[in-house]
Amino acid sequence: MKYIDEFQDPDLARRLLDDIHSTVTRPWALMEVCGGQTHTIIRHGIDQLLPEQVELIHGPGCPVCVTPLEVIDKALEIASRPGVIFCSFGDMLRVPGTGRDLFQVRGAGGDVRVVYSPLDALRIAQQNPDREVVFFGIGFETTAPPNAMTVYQARRLGIRNFSLLVSHVRVPPAIEAIMQSPNCRVQGFLAAGHVCSVMGVEEYPELAERFRVPIVVTGFEPLDILEGVRRTVAQLERGEHTVDNAYPRAVRPEGNAAARAMLEDVFEVTDRAWRGIGVIPDSGWRLSAKYRDHDAEHRFSVEGIQTREPAECRSGEVLQGLLKPHECEAFGTLCTPRTPLGATMVSSEGACAAYYLYRRLELTPAPREASPVV
Amino acid sequence: MPVLDPAAWTCPAPLRDQPRVVMGHGGGGALSAELVQHVFAPAFGGSVLAQMGDAAALSLGGVRMAFSTDSFVVRPLFFPGGSIGDLAVNGTVNDLAMSGARAAYLSCGFILEEGVEMETVARVAEALGAAARTAGVEIATGDTKVVESGHGDGIYINTAGIGLIPAGVDLRPQRVVPGDVVMVSGAIGVHGVAVMSVREGLEFGVEIESDCAALGGLVDAMLAVTPDLHVLRDPTRGGLAASLNEIAAASGTGVVIREREVPVPPAVANACAVLGLDPLYVANEGKLVAFVPRGHADAVLDAMRAHPLGAGSTVIGEVVADHPGMVVARTGLGGTRVVDMPIGEQLPRIC
Numbered sequence: 001m002k003y004i005d006e007f008q009d010p011d012l013a014r015r016l017l018d019d020i021h022s023t024v025t026r027p028w029a030l031m032e033v034c035g036g037q038t039h040t041i042i043r044h045g046i047d048q049l050l051p052e053q054v055e056l057i058h059g060p061g062c063p064v065c066v067t068p069l070e071v072i073d074k075a076l077e078i079a080s081r082p083g084v085i086f087c088s089f090g091d092m093l094r095v096p097g098t099g100r101d102l103f104q105v106r107g108a109g110g111d112v113r114v115v116y117s118p119l120d121a122l123r124i125a126q127q128n129p130d131r132e133v134v135f136f137g138i139g140f141e142t143t144a145p146p147n148a149m150t151v152y153q154a155r156r157l158g159i160r161n162f163s164l165l166v167s168h169v170r171v172p173p174a175i176e177a178i179m180q181s182p183n184c185r186v187q188g189f190l191a192a193g194h195v196c197s198v199m200g201v202e203e204y205p206e207l208a209e210r211f212r213v214p215i216v217v218t219g220f221e222p223l224d225i226l227e228g229v230r231r232t233v234a235q236l237e238r239g240e241h242t243v244d245n246a247y248p249r250a251v252r253p254e255g256n257a258a259a260r261a262m263l264e265d266v267f268e269v270t271d272r273a274w275r276g277i278g279v280i281p282d283s284g285w286r287l288s289a290k291y292r293d294h295d296a297e298h299r300f301s302v303e304g305i306q307t308r309e310p311a312e313c314r315s316g317e318v319l320q321g322l323l324k325p326h327e328c329e330a331f332g333t334l335c336t337p338r339t340p341l342g343a344t345m346v347s348s349e350g351a352c353a354a355y356y357l358y359r360r361l362e363l364t365p366a367p368r369e370a371s372p373v374v
Numbered sequence: 375m376p377v378l379d380p381a382a383w384t385c386p387a388p389l390r391d392q393p394r395v396v397m398g399h400g401g402g403g404a405l406s407a408e409l410v411q412h413v414f415a416p417a418f419g420g421s422v423l424a425q426m427g428d429a430a431a432l433s434l435g436g437v438r439m440a441f442s443t444d445s446f447v448v449r450p451l452f453f454p455g456g457s458i459g460d461l462a463v464n465g466t467v468n469d470l471a472m473s474g475a476r477a478a479y480l481s482c483g484f485i486l487e488e489g490v491e492m493e494t495v496a497r498v499a500e501a502l503g504a505a506a507r508t509a510g511v512e513i514a515t516g517d518t519k520v521v522e523s524g525h526g527d528g529i530y531i532n533t534a535g536i537g538l539i540p541a542g543v544d545l546r547p548q549r550v551v552p553g554d555v556v557m558v559s560g561a562i563g564v565h566g567v568a569v570m571s572v573r574e575g576l577e578f579g580v581e582i583e584s585d586c587a588a589l590g591g592l593v594d595a596m597l598a599v600t601p602d603l604h605v606l607r608d609p610t611r612g613g614l615a616a617s618l619n620e621i622a623a624a625s626g627t628g629v630v631i632r633e634r635e636v637p638v639p640p641a642v643a644n645a646c647a648v649l650g651l652d653p654l655y656v657a658n659e660g661k662l663v664a665f666v667p668r669g670h671a672d673a674v675l676d677a678m679r680a681h682p683l684g685a686g687s688t689v690i691g692e693v694v695a696d697h698p699g700m701v702v703a704r705t706g707l708g709g710t711r712v713v714d715m716p717i718g719e720q721l722p723r724i725c
Contacts, residue, residue, distance in 0.1 A: 045709010107394035358711035
């Protein structure tokens with residue numbers, strides 16, 4: 001945990017930027033897959049420092065943003081039930097479902113708790129044997145293994161009052177869907193380093209070859225991003241399209257074998273809806289039949305959910321890289337982090353939130369959100 | 375007409391979507407501001423309240439004094455570097471200090487939960503008394519209530535305090551002008567991370583101790599250099615970002631900070647990186663941010679550094695005429711970003 005300053009060094013950043021500036025000869029559009037990378041880019045102003053020819057398109061990799069409204073509404077419904085303790089990572093609490101969010105469920109008397117690990121939720125289940133404890137299991141390949149582990153542990157320890165509301169998604173099918181979109185402009189990918197630290201890189205060469213697109217595994221600090229951009233641009237300028245690991249301090253080619261084994265045991269691949277995008281084949285995980293008892297959807301039979309997406313929200317296009325957040329008419333007016341229309345504005349990793357929080361000065365004469373207070 | 379008529383509110387982000395209180399209403403950010411603006415201020419009225427400072431500046435019998443109150447609901451009651459007793463004294467002492475007043479007398483109200491161990495109450499009381507002696511303030515009056523088991527969190531404390539404002543001192547955001555120098559008295563984010571580390575059972579490799587301290591002496595040292603400080607704030611809830619935004623909005627000026635100049639200890643930076651939090655929004659309990667006329671800046675900074683509680687003082691930015699009401703950070707890499715008012719509480723991210 002001492003690597004933060006090293007990967008934000010302005011002199012090294014300058015050298016990488018100089019290299020990119022001297023390499024690029026024509027316009028290129030790169031997509032950073034992960035919302036964490038988007039926030040690093042916008043927060044540190046990296047996009048302002050890159051050559052004009054290098055455009056960064058923001059990808060769908062925010063787990064909060066892509067969780068379907070229907071699943072959020074199911075979470076709200078389950079969390080509202082008496083006898084339920086609903087556990088979640090903090091950033092899901094402010095995501096709007098149809099008409100309310102988990103904070104409001106808690107304000108109305110629901111027992112909604114923020115945890116820092118799914119194992120905390122399991123501990124709560126052990127301590128409250130007369131209550132039903134549900135953990136909101138969302139996220140990409142990064143959060144799926146610990147969530148799988150929690151279900152595995154619940155089974156092993158005989159903890160029957162614990163279940164998972166699952167909405168896990170997988171990155172490679174999303175990359176495939178983006179490349180197959182008729183409007184796709186993406187010419188290179190900065191792959192999400194933490195996803196690859198679990199899954200390795202073996203899913204990517206076939207994608208790189210089929211779509212003739214370089215894929216560079218990239219970390220999350222400013223210098224990681226710049227190095228990822230540098231290597232992607234270098235490949236594009238040379239006419240190459242290979243998979244390159246620019247994050248070797250965290251990513252081994254084969255990934256994390258133990259985590260993958262846990263995923264295979266507890267989950268099975270399924271089609272999954274992505275909020276704002278639609279169903280992508282084989283892009284998600286659900287609990288396998290062996291663990292169905294711990295599936296909250298199965299246990300609580302949440303049926304008849306009627307979802308209602310705001311018509312003005314264009315987050316689907318933002319998630320697909322077809323629209324920049326500030327190009328949406330609702331940006332900064334109808335839609336702000338305080339009054340979000342979609343998850344991309346409310347999530348801490350959402351592209352719209354990043355633009356609103358960090359770039360408002362250049363993009364809009366946005367109104368202040370509140371008056372000063374004590 | 376109903377007491378609450380959300381539809382009539384004209385604020386662009388009213389509370390109409392918040393029919394019930396959520397935690398963010400106490401987070402010191404935009405939600406807190408809306409609650410005060412739309413519910414409390416209209417109900418209470420009064421010109422003194424409209425000052426909306428950390429403490430109210432009063433004139434009573436020809437004497438200028440500051441008056442402030444604060445409530446403390448921290449969990450756990452004891453944390454590395456302090457306790458709810460220390461906070462209950464230092465929080466109010468510091469609110470008074472931010473108006474230039476040296477706290478003289480405090481009141482102290484305890485709300486105890488049935489079942490809490492008497493030894494715990496005694497430890498908190500001792501810590502509170504010791505903090506008062508350190509701060510040079512006397513507990514002049516108090517109150518005790520007990521609520522049923524399950525209706526509290528062990529111990530809640532409210533304190534209120536009064537102190538005299540020295541002649542020539544007038545600390546208000548409205549006095550801030552472009553060119554003012556913005557400085558902080560030391561490392562930021564320490565208290566919030568210290569409490570989080572024990573409350574959530576998180577360990578960050580190094581124990582982080584709260585910076586909880588009474589700042590009256592430091593403010594005295596600064597005022598001794600010049601009474602012409604423009605504004606002081608202790609960046610508690612909402613952190614440095616909330617304080618800077620409040621001052622920018624109330625003064626109608628822009629604030630620019632240089633991100634690399636903001637002192638964030640590595641342990642705090644690491645903890646925030648793990649949790650996806652921004653240190654600028656994490657609470658402090660023993661630091662202040664000062665807006666100082668440029669001509670006095672060097673002398674004030676020297677005085678701050680000469681005081682034990684200001685040894686880590688540093689300049690982090692300045693006030694500009696551009697982008698009034700907004701705070702902008704120059705990033706370490708040379709870009710810029712807006713530093714916004716927090717909405718409610720910061721939420722640890724998923725991954």
